[in-house]
Amino acid sequence: MRDPHSPTLRLRRLAAELKQGRENAKFTVSQAGQALGWTASKISKIETTETKRILAADLDRLMDLYKIRDPARREAMQALARDAKERGWWSKYREIFGSQALPDFEAEASVIRTFEGLVIPGLLQTPEYAEALFQGGRYTGPEDIERRVEARMARREILTRFNPVRLRVVLDEAALRRMIGGHGAMLAQLRHLLYMAELPNIDIQLLPFSAGSHAALVAPFSILEFPEHLDPPIVHVDTVTDSVFFEQPGDVERYSVAFGDIQGTAISTSQSARFITDLLRSLESEQ
Template identity: 85%
Template sequence: MREPHSPTLRLRRLATELKQGRENAQLTVTQAGQALGWTASKISKIETTETKRISTADLDNMMDLYKITDPDKRRAMQALARDAKERGWWSKYREVFGDQALPDFEAEASVIRSFEGLVVPGLLQTPEYARALFQGGRYTGPEDIERRIKARIARREILTKFNPVRLRVVMDEAALRRMIGSREIMAEQMRHLLYMAQLPNIDVQLLPFAAGSHAALAAPFSILEFPDQMNPPIVHVGTVTDSVFFEQPGDVERYSATFGDIQGTAISTSQTATFIGELAESLESTT
């Protein structure tokens, strides 16, 4: 079975290649449009990914104009165009993820660094914990809750697939202390955290209450990095109604610095495992 990929990242990569090709050909957007019999706006929308689908004929015409003649290069760019047209598994959960779906980027990420202050990160949640979490919010019907749980569980495949993503998580102690559902649910969630933390691609660190004020006393966030240098890192910040993505280098750098600060303040992975294990035992002893 083919590894999941990100149509959005493939489209961005193709747009970057085309922009570089035009610039190497020393053509302006207007000149390229005139040569192809198109408007400058059409060229601009392709280069900024506003145009989501590029036909084979249009792509061939652009590569011809830009003198991109290497057969392997042309085949690779056509493959990017085909991949960009595909729909990921997350497209059927649009009401859950919104127009810009986080799994679209997670599918191709090589490293994810994530901070969570109030709850266990979605990628590390058990189905029962997620269900209790959703039930604690605004009233939602049982069918919708089950769809949300299925979507959340499907995201976890990036942690255990072949060549899995490297996940670096820092959680505030409040995320483990807050009672979501019952003690049984919390005990199971703690045991699941311990199991996941033993995987070689996952690190979990705790920011204890004793640390006091720290650099991330704000919204939770994730920094996603990709193996291809043409795909720069992005930051995802979840909100009540939507997801916000930051792509400007300055924004990414500030979030990276913040993550570095809190990672330095957090206790070690082994100390965190001991803390979670003791918390699980405490929960189990009183159930």
């Protein structure tokens, strides 16, 4: 079975290739449009990914104009265009993920660095814990909650697939102390957290209350990195109403520095595992 891929990243990669090809051929946007009998706006929209679907014939004309003649490269670019038209599994949860879906980017991420201050990160949640979280907001029907849990659990596949993403988590102690879903659900969640921490591609570090003030006393965030050089890192921040993505290098750098600071403040992965184990035993003794 084919590995999941990100249509959005494939489109961005193709747009970057085309822009690079145009610049190497010494064409301005206007000159390229004029040479093809197109408007400059059409060229610009392709290069900024405003045009979501690029016809194979149009792509051939662009590659001809830019003198991209290598058959392997041309086929690779046509493959990017085809991939960009496909829909990922998350498209059926559009009402949950929104128009710019986090799983779209997670599908091809090689490294995800994430900070959470109040709850266990979504990728590490159990179904019972996630369900309790969704029940804690405004009232929604059981069918809607079930669908949200189903969508969240589907995201976890990137952690255990072949060539899984490397997940680096810094977690505030508050997330472990907050009793979500009752005693039994929290016990199961902590056991799952310890199990996931044993996987070679997952590191979990804890920021204990004793650490005091730190660089991430703000909204939770994730930094996603990709293996292709044409796919620069992006930052994802969850808000009450939406997901926000930051792509400008300066923004990404500021979040990367913040993550580095809090990672340096957090206790080690082995110390964190012992901390979670002690907390788990304490909760078990209360049964």
